Amino acid sequence: GEELAFLRPERFKAPSCFYSARSAVPPSGSKPGCRNSTSSSQAFFGPKASNSGTRKNLLCQHALSLAVQRHPRFQNLFNLSTPVLLSGDLFTQQLWDSLSQHKAPYGWQGLSHQAITSTLSLLNGSESTRLFAVSRELLPGCIRCAVVGNGGILNGSRQGQNIDAHDYVFRLNGAVIKGFENDVGTKISFYGFTVNTMKNSLISYSNVGFTSVPQGQHLRYIFIPSDIRDYLMLRSAILGVPVPEGTDKGDRPQTYFGPDSSASKFKLLHPDFISYLRERFLKSKLINTKFGDLYMPSTGALMLLTALHTCDQVSAYGFITSNYQKFSDHYFDRMKKPLIFYANHDLSLEATLWRDLHKAGILWLYQR
Ligand SMILES: *[C@@H]1O[C@H](CO)[C@@H](O)[C@H](O)[C@H]1NC(C)=O
Ligand SMILES: *[C@@H]1O[C@H](CO)[C@@H](O)[C@H](O)[C@H]1NC(C)=O
Numbered sequence: 001g002e003e004l005a006f007l008r009p010e011r012f013k014a015p016s017c018f019y020s021a022r023s024a025v026p027p028s029g030s031k032p033g034c035r036n037s038t039s040s041s042q043a044f045f046g047p048k049a050s051n052s053g054t055r056k057n058l059l060c061q062h063a064l065s066l067a068v069q070r071h072p073r074f075q076n077l078f079n080l081s082t083p084v085l086l087s088g089d090l091f092t093q094q095l096w097d098s099l100s101q102h103k104a105p106y107g108w109q110g111l112s113h114q115a116i117t118s119t120l121s122l123l124n125g126s127e128s129t130r131l132f133a134v135s136r137e138l139l140p141g142c143i144r145c146a147v148v149g150n151g152g153i154l155n156g157s158r159q160g161q162n163i164d165a166h167d168y169v170f171r172l173n174g175a176v177i178k179g180f181e182n183d184v185g186t187k188i189s190f191y192g193f194t195v196n197t198m199k200n201s202l203i204s205y206s207n208v209g210f211t212s213v214p215q216g217q218h219l220r221y222i223f224i225p226s227d228i229r230d231y232l233m234l235r236s237a238i239l240g241v242p243v244p245e246g247t248d249k250g251d252r253p254q255t256y257f258g259p260d261s262s263a264s265k266f267k268l269l270h271p272d273f274i275s276y277l278r279e280r281f282l283k284s285k286l287i288n289t290k291f292g293d294l295y296m297p298s299t300g301a302l303m304l305l306t307a308l309h310t311c312d313q314v315s316a317y318g319f320i321t322s323n324y325q326k327f328s329d330h331y332f333d334r335m336k337k338p339l340i341f342y343a344n345h346d347l348s349l350e351a352t353l354w355r356d357l358h359k360a361g362i363l364w365l366y367q368r
């Protein structure tokens with residue numbers, strides 16, 4: 001494995017009043033007067049910059065897009081105009097021809113045209129084109145997101161309130177909440193998964209309480225299209241019918257996602273976005289090995305990079321850090337288990353990326 005440089009934690013203090021300008025009350029425990037103070041967020045997000053970011057949110061003075069613009073390497077990697085989600089209106093013959101040349105999750109090679117088009121035709125409303133219910137131009141201030149990975153670093157972290165103080169909270173796979181509220185919080189705005197990782201999580205982590213996929217009125221599901229299964233489950237979820245064919249035949253999507261089957265509840269990552277992430281941010285050496293076809297960024301990496309392309313400020317909790325060996329694989333493990341590096345992901349490369357993005361002030365990585 002690759003040796004990771006150790007980050008001196010004192011240089012990277014968590015913003016002490018990291019809560020939304022839109023939330024009515026600051027999270028308990030934040031200092032009085034914190035609301036008007038910009039010093040702590042400035043210390044992390046850097047000095048005020050005079051020009052606006054790529055995304056025209058002039059009311060967010062500490063948008064990550066400014067830190068991206070200032071960074072010699074990352075300014076060439078990020079394209080914040082890249083479409084993150086795939087919706088029906090983006091479907092063209094040209095897109096079909098181009099995506100048919102790549103295997104999932106990067107494309108549609110070998111997948112049924114009818115299954116793809118019938119799924120995408122259901123994602124035809126404007127809410128399918130964007131992650132947030134409100135168009136970002138209408139939102140005052142910064143959109144602050146927390147992405148919560150399932151890493152053992154969160155066990156005993158007492159970060160729950162800090163996590164919940166963000167405007168949007170992303171969670172993924174075996175996101176166990178019950179019994180871990182103090183450490184991981186309870187808020188959940190987005191749940192990201194592939195059908196495979198979701199069902200594996202329900203099997204593997206039921207003994208620690210992950211017996212159902214998170215549900216809620218305001219919760220949105222982010223499908224990662226890693227297989228035809230994801231398109232079939234998504235289509236069935238919106239139609240409110242059992243999955244008609246394939247590995248998940250007969251599954252009732254409501255058992256996973258609850259009774260509300262409106263299309264606005266379900267988002268689909270664009271295969272071109274996943275390719276862009278692999279090429280620019282996570283171009284692993286594994287791609288040129290016999291594991292090349294198996295390789296894809298981890299679910300956590302896809303969610304964190306999704307947040308980085310849609311939010312103004314991003315905090316990452318429960319993601320791999322240089323001292324990962326101190327912690328168990330997951331925060332909910334009953335016994336300490338080492339993190340295992342499987343050949344389908346490149347967690348060393350991901351760790352380096354989070355470290356570098358943190359150093360660049362583009363995200364804030366929880367470390368201890
Ligand atoms: C960024 O992405 C958009 C949308 O795909 C594209 O039109 C534009 O050319 C890209 N910009 C750069 C600098 O690559
Ligand atoms: C989307 O497609 C569905 C099914 O074809 C249709 O009922 C609905 O009116 C369409 N919605 C929009 C916004 O076009």
Ligand SMILES: *[C@@H]1O[C@H](CO)[C@@H](O)[C@H](O)[C@H]1NC(C)=O
Nearest residue numbers: 155156328333334335336337
């Ligand atoms: C979780 O943290 C507690 C102390 O905070 C520790 O006793 C326990 O061993 C940890 N669990 C794992 C799986 O590491």
